[in-house]
Amino acid sequence: MVTIVSPAPCLRCKIVVNCTNPNTISLLAALENVMKLYSIRPVMNLSTPTNISMYFTLYGILGVHTGIVRDANPVRVVSSCNLEIYTFPFDVQNCTFTFRSYIHHVSDIRIILGRKVEDILKRSISVLSTKGEWELMDIKSSKLKLSTFNQGESNPYDELCFYIVLRRRPTLYVVNLLIPSCFLITVDLFSFLLPPQNVDRSSFKMTLILGYSVFLLIVNDLLPVTGSTIPLINVFFAICLALMVASLLETILITNLLVGSSNFHPVPGWVRVLVLRFMGTLVWLPQKSREDKIILNPVAGDLKVCPLVTVERQVQKGEPGEMWAEAGNSALAELRKLGNELQSIRLQVAQHVDGNQISQDWMQVGYIIDRLLFGVYCIFITFSFIVILSIWSNSYNQ
Incomplete structure (x- = not known):
């Protein structure tokens, strides 16, 4: 063995x-x-050498080899990149493909661009099969030479980077997200035209809030859930819902002021200055000045009143006797009673006028707040449309 x-x-x-x-x-x-x-050599005896005969015929000289090795086998590369979704659905993404060797340096392998970037872009667009949500915009390239140090010696190696620019097609999201949301916001905006004292505006606004909440639940699957930042469209939806809730609370406040303002205390001084004076001027609802109106009865002007002083003097002199004294005393008593009744009537009228003024002040506060929120609504919708259109236009210009 x-x-x-x-x-x-x-x-x-x-x-x-x-x-x-x-x-x-x-x-x-x-x-x-x-x-x-x-x-193993095909021989019967391993000690016997093998004889190999070779010959060739030269048919032509094609050229001198340059050392370029072509590997034309297609390779499917599945890659991922971080998404910047702040401007969703009008976002433009930049994905990077990097090719380099971790073993061989420049002295062994040099990586060069085999085709022009323009040709690569045209070829990619012509054979692109996934024509769905994303659109290929541009392909750029750059070549870098990185160096590593080993025992004090620099060992550079080549690195070739391709930058792929992709743009999202926003039509689906505009039709399914932005336009319905804008419709609901517009309906809520025009609900401010409903008179709160005659129409139950709060029920209408509550129905809108419930509809908007259901809308957000339905379209939640269309919104991106991954990314480094919060999309601007999520902020837009949150502000829209917040404005709807604020308008509902403001409607409840207005209804309370219109119904029970007669039982409220007078408007505080800071509310009178802040709301009635400054905000009222800002929304073109200035505070009306109080006017003391005295209505004169023309019939009462022709009546003649007998002076009591003369009667008292006649009674004191004793001209008509005891009859005049009794008449004077009874007249004075009736007049005093009438004066007390007039005084009580005057106090009741003054209290009623003051109560009406307090109620009118609180109602004016409610109207000013209502118009102020209406103005904030208009400004927000206008600003949102301008921002959306500018971002959309900028995404197409890139």
Whole structure:
């Protein structure tokens, strides 16, 4: 029994051979199952050299080889990149493909651009099969030479980067997200034209809020859930919902002021200054000045009143006697009673006028707040439309 260790390619580099029949044929038969025999010379005796005869015919000289190796086998590369979704659905993404060797340096392998970037872009657009949500806009390239230091020696290697610019097609999201939201906001805006004292505006606004909440739940699957920032469209939806809730609370406040303002305390001074004076002027609802109106009865002007002083003097002089004294006393008592009644009537009228003035002040506060929120609504919708149109236009100009 002999143990052989061979440098030739084999399945097990250490084998045991039976030497009962020591010849070349027996050796090859023993090594057939454990060694790749194509590496062994096809001779009967391994000590005999193998003679190889070679000849060729030269048909032409094509040129001198430049050392370029072409590997034309297609490779499918699946890559991912971070999305900047702040301007969703009008976002433009930039994905990077980097090709380099981690083993071989510039002295071994040099990576160069095989085609022009314009040709790569045209070819990619012509054969692009995924024409769905994304649109290929541009392809750019750059070549870098990075260096690593090993024992004080610089070992540079090539790096080739491709920058792929993609743009999202926003039509689907504009039709399914922005336009319905703008419709609901516009309806809520025009609900301010409903008179709160005659129409139940709060029920109408509550229905709008419920409809908008259902709308957000339905379109939640269309909104992006991954990204480094919060999309601007999410902020837009949140502000729209906040304005709807604020308008509902303001409607409840207005209704409360219109119904129960007669039982409220007078308007505080800071509310009178802040709301009635400054905000009222801002929304073109200035505070009306109080006017004391005295209505004169023309019939009462022709009546003649008998002076009581004369009666008292006549009674004191004793001209008509006791009858005049009794008449004077009864007249004075009736007049005093009438004066007290007139005084109470005057107090009631003054209290009623003051109550009406307090109610009018609180109602004026409610109207000013209502118009102020209406103005904020108009400004927000106008600003939102301007921002959306500018971002949309900028995405197409890139």
